[in-house]
Amino acid sequence: MNEMKTLLQAFNEAPYPVGGHGKRNVRVLQEVLKEIDENLDSDVYGKGDIIEDFQGRMADFLGKESAVFFPSGTMAQQIALRIWCDRKGLPKIAYHPLSHLEIHEEDGLKKLHHIEPILLADKTRVIGLEDIMNLQEDIACLLLELPQREIGGQLPDYQELEAISAYCRERGIKLHLDGARLFESTPYYRKSAAEICRLFDSVYVSFYKGIGGIAGAILAGDKEFVRESKVWKRRHGGDLISLYPYILSADYYFMQRIDKMEQYYNEARELADLYNQCSGVTIRPIEPVSNMFHVHVEVSKEHLESIFVNIYEKTGIGFTRYLQETSENSCYFEVSIGDSYADLPKDRLREAFHLLNQELSILI
Numbered sequence: 579m580n581e582m583k584t585l586l587q588a589f590n591e592a593p594y595p596v597g598g599h600g601k602r603n604v605r606v607l608q609e610v611l612k613e614i615d616e617n618l619d620s621d622v623y624g625k626g627d628i629i630e631d632f633q634g635r636m637a638d639f640l641g642k643e644s645a646v647f648f649p650s651g652t653m654a655q656q657i658a659l660r661i662w663c664d665r666k667g668l669p670k671i672a673y674h675p676l677s678h679l680e681i682h683e684e685d686g687l688k689k690l691h692h693i694e695p696i697l698l699a700d701k702t703r704v705i706g707l708e709d710i711m712n713l714q715e716d717i718a719c720l721l722l723e724l725p726q727r728e729i730g731g732q733l734p735d736y737q738e739l740e741a742i743s744a745y746c747r748e749r750g751i752k753l754h755l756d757g758a759r760l761f762e763s764t765p766y767y768r769k770s771a772a773e774i775c776r777l778f779d780s781v782y783v784s785f786y787k788g789i790g791g792i793a794g795a796i797l798a799g800d801k802e803f804v805r806e807s808k809v810w811k812r813r814h815g816g817d818l819i820s821l822y823p824y825i826l827s828a829d830y831y832f833m834q835r836i837d838k839m840e841q842y843y844n845e846a847r848e849l850a851d852l853y854n855q856c857s858g859v860t861i862r863p864i865e866p867v868s869n870m871f872h873v874h875v876e877v878s879k880e881h882l883e884s885i886f887v888n889i890y891e892k893t894g895i896g897f898t899r900y901l902q903e904t905s906e907n908s909c910y911f912e913v914s915i916g917d918s919y920a921d922l923p924k925d926r927l928r929e930a931f932h933l934l935n936q937e938l939s940i941l942i
């Protein structure tokens with residue numbers, strides 16, 4: 579008897595995944611190294627041309643005085659918050675209830691740094707000025723994530739962002755940007771990364787999401803903040819003797835993809851339109867404001883899995899590798915557009931959506 583394939587198996591076999599930049603395999607690094615002179619010296623414990631040049635260029639790009647390369651955003655952001663709390667002598671900060679620090683970091687901020695987070699806004703929307711004005715206690719730092727990943731990549735209006743920044747400056751509250759996907763939100767705001775970063779005291783950006791490198795992050799701010807960050811990076815064991823595989827890949831894919839953010843954003847909107855035409859499907863946010871969005875479907879996870887496996891096998895199109903259950907009769911998944919979308923055979927994509935809509939119309 580033929581066992582039904584799992585969603586992940588069917589996705590891995592589908593030649594046309596809709597999201598991302600392609601498989602995260604060793605080819606990602608091989609492609610970078612092909613371009614590099616084999617005699618180039620490694621960075622050594624945070625020093626050397628490879629790391630210092632990249633940090634300098636990223637500081638310029640983000641419009642900040644200085645920048646430091648970290649192996650992970652998790653390490654970079656906990657350190658940023660620690661510095662701002664120490665400066666004010668107040669171990670208290672605020673962020674969204676679905677912040678990466680709150681739900682994905684095993685309480686590193688609380689356990690390692692003894693910093694207490696206050697959760698602002700509810701889980702369905704982004705933080706607004708009113709949430710901060712209603713705070714009953716003083717905080718050292720407010721962390722804003724642009725776009726807010728866990729709610730489909732929502733963004734506040736730019737005017738709201740400016741108002742939050744002005745309010746925090748007046749009150750002596752430092753503003754830190756979790757910009758894991760900052761580059762991906764620049765087309766919607768119609769602002770450069772540096773213009774957005776000007777509103778913040780410290781900024782973290784990632785090089786393996788929209789940019790598609792292996793791993794790694796930049797933390798940027800004024801010179802003194804970055805000097806202190808480097809001390810904390812050493813304390814955390816973040817000064818690997820050589821970080822060059824991460825830095826070279828960050829640099830290579832940054833140069834390749836930074837100008838494609840507008841294309842990814844437009845493609846996300848085009849794809850969202852296709853989902854919007856399907857019965858029982860809701861996109862969150864209603865219109866994408868970056869290269870990402872969430873697709874909520876009013877069908878049980880198990881049922882949608884079997885529908886997807888059939889469609890992947892018939893058309894070669896892979897919508898998603900996973901589904902997250904939201905209730906007995908509903909589930910969702912995240913879409914994040916990268917290079918793969920432009921290469922999709924559009925007749926197959928249309929066929930996949932036709933089949934999806936057909937199946938959902940019967941059920942809903």
Ligand SMILES: Cc1ncc(COP(=O)(O)O)c(C=O)c1O
Pocket residue numbers: 649650651652653678723727756758759784794795
């Ligand atoms: C919004 C956000 N912040 C921070 C991080 C942490 O990044 P890293 O995986 O480099 O630690 C992530 C990673 O997914 C993220 O999505």
